[in-house]
């Protein structure tokens with residue numbers, strides 16, 4: 641699976657850089673630098689322009705790797721690991737960890753628990769973080785769900801306390817949040833134009849060096865290719881779906897990595913993928929996961945009640961629902977002409 645992610649990442653990056661390469665001859669000549677590495681269980685490619693871009697990218701890489709060290713669920717040195725093995729005791733955490741947890745709790749509340757940062761006991765039972773995938777028994781899941789519930793997480797300043805048996809998983813918000821932090825680092829280094837691909841999560845700083853919008857490929861849930869292109873600057877584009885990480889049992893039944901916190905089973909609804917476009921990566925990341933859990937109708941209802949983001953929802957029945965604020969900027973790839981497109985209005 642990791643190999644697939646890497647190939648996909650390189651493919652996506654190739655498309656994106658291919659787009660920018662076309663414009664380089666027209667715009668001012670800015671030095672382009674790139675860096676690729678593995679972190680947060682995915683492949684990451686960062687690209688920035690300007691004379692200080694190379695050093696800025698190194699610092700952004702260090703930032704992302706530093707956050708991975710704090711938030712990994714499997715690294716015994718990480719803060720999340722310590723919280724998850726605290727046996728009900730209070731744990732002191734860094735400012736960044738307290739910040740992301742506060743954000744995850746706020747989004748859990750806002751999405752009525754569709755985003756569930758304490759889902760780890762269930763994710764772990766399915767083996768999604770250990771590569772030993774298995775289908776747990778119904779009774780096992782019912783027992784584990786007793787340890788799931790964001791309302792039971794205590795966070796005050798820099799200390800976190802869970803009830804015994806509870807465990808956190810920041811996998812649904814970590815990459816988006818890390819993207820925001822990486823953009824902050826680049827800005828501090830004076831970079832005004834950059835494109836970050838964090839395992840397919842796209843974060844863009846400014847415009848392309850020639851002042852034009854970036855052309856961002858939206859991931860398709862069907863063949864792992866590009867569904868369409870959106871013209872954007874200064875924002876993030878993040879997609880969630882159960883096509884991303886999954887396994888099949890001996891009967892060929894597919895189980896995806898995004899869990900319905902009500903049942904403990906992988907989400908099974910009318911949606912194939914959810915793409916969120918917003919100014920911040922952390923918001924995109926939290927909402928792409930949460931709206932995927934909600935299903936089409938509730939996701940649309942959520943968008944209508946909440947400002948500050950746009951969405952592209954793809955259904956298993958080949959429908960593409962696009963919110964009014966992004967429709968004009970989106971061009972569907974010819975290969976997906978067969979999808980039925982619906983505009984979603986307020």
Ligand code: AMP
Nearest residue numbers: 754755756757811812880897898899929
């Ligand atoms: P994403 O790729 O951002 O949609 O996040 C999916 C990851 O978040 C999974 O691999 C799990 O580690 C974790 N996760 C799964 N289901 C949920 C959920 N309902 N709420 C929060 N995190 C989840």
Ligand code: MG
Nearest residue numbers: 812925926929
């Ligand atoms: Mg997410």
